[in-house]
Amino acid sequence: MNRRAALIAASLLIATGPIPLAAAADPTKAWPFKVPDETSIPAGAMGEAIALGRKVVTQTQTYAKAYVGNGLNCSSCHLTGGTVAWAAPFVGLWGVFPEYRSRSASVNALQTRINDCFQRSMNGQALPNDSPEMLGVLSYVWWLSQGVPTGMDVDGRGFRKITAPATPDKAKGKTIYAEKCASCHGAEGGGINNPDGSYLFPALWGPRSFNIGAGMARLNTAAAFVKANMPLGQGGTLSDQEAFDVAAFFTTQPRPDLAGKEDDWRQGGKPKDARY
Ligand code: HEC
Ligand code: HEC
Structure with a gap:
């Protein structure tokens, strides 16, 4: 350690006392998953931005309508506004971006990552970086990340990986879909709508679902999400094989294309389950 770093470390120790071991940021360990208490939402403009961000996330069809294409x-x-572990939560994301991603072969700001989902998962358009909607989502993620040290993943980030069987069975997946998913997501995968057009149960394929460039269109990602979370309220009831079988079925059904998809992974790192 050089003299400057040693002095800073010594002054920090004086200011705060020794950092307790449990709180020392060890990048090899995940930070415990915790959704902050509602009462920690500040009053005033910041609180309003957080509230708007939560609405953009949970009622995207209403609060970011112009940017949504499905x-x-x-x-x-x-799930539940990004507050569920292993359902790609937003908790703790503030301090892990910017992050290098091999799909874009560049360092992505959190705004870029959010817009990736607008353009792919939502089959829509990118939000302007200074729009109230973007600032709202950023504020909401910031609030959900209170107390998580910079650079640390929370325990429950993304989806819990499951082991891929040698050969996922699409035909079996079709049967599982009919038995365990179609009651909510519809026999033709188009979901079930309320009379006002909003969904009661979302579409898994077809024009009202995510496009081919979305993370959910990848077999491993979809299988991991399904294993942990579906059928809704019965997460963990499918075997890994069943989760892969049903994911192999619905991810390969017709869905919107993504213009410019050939630019993905242009410097390598393409995962085996990429669709193109
Ligand atoms: C069809 C499903 C789907 C929808 C809808 C969706 N996303 Fe995502 N999102 C994903 C997947 C899959 C990932 C990648 C998770 C992984 O691989 O760990 C992801 C990742 C993210 C991440 C990065 C998470 C991390 O741990 O790095 C952010 C931020 C995000 N999405 C924001 C949004 C926002 C905002 C919206 C709405 C505009 C949205 N997503 C809609 C599926 C979706
Ligand atoms: C009881 C109704 C129900 C059943 C049964 C069900 N789901 Fe879902 N599913 C939902 C709801 C509701 C959501 C969206 C969550 C929300 O809005 O809170 C969802 C979301 C999803 C999503 C992400 C969103 C999208 O549209 O792509 C996938 C993928 C999914 N379900 C797959 C499945 C699979 C596969 C099965 C069968 C193994 C299944 N679901 C069974 C209700 C259900």
């Missing part, structure tokens, strides 16, 4: 909300996949 029938989904962010919370169709980021």
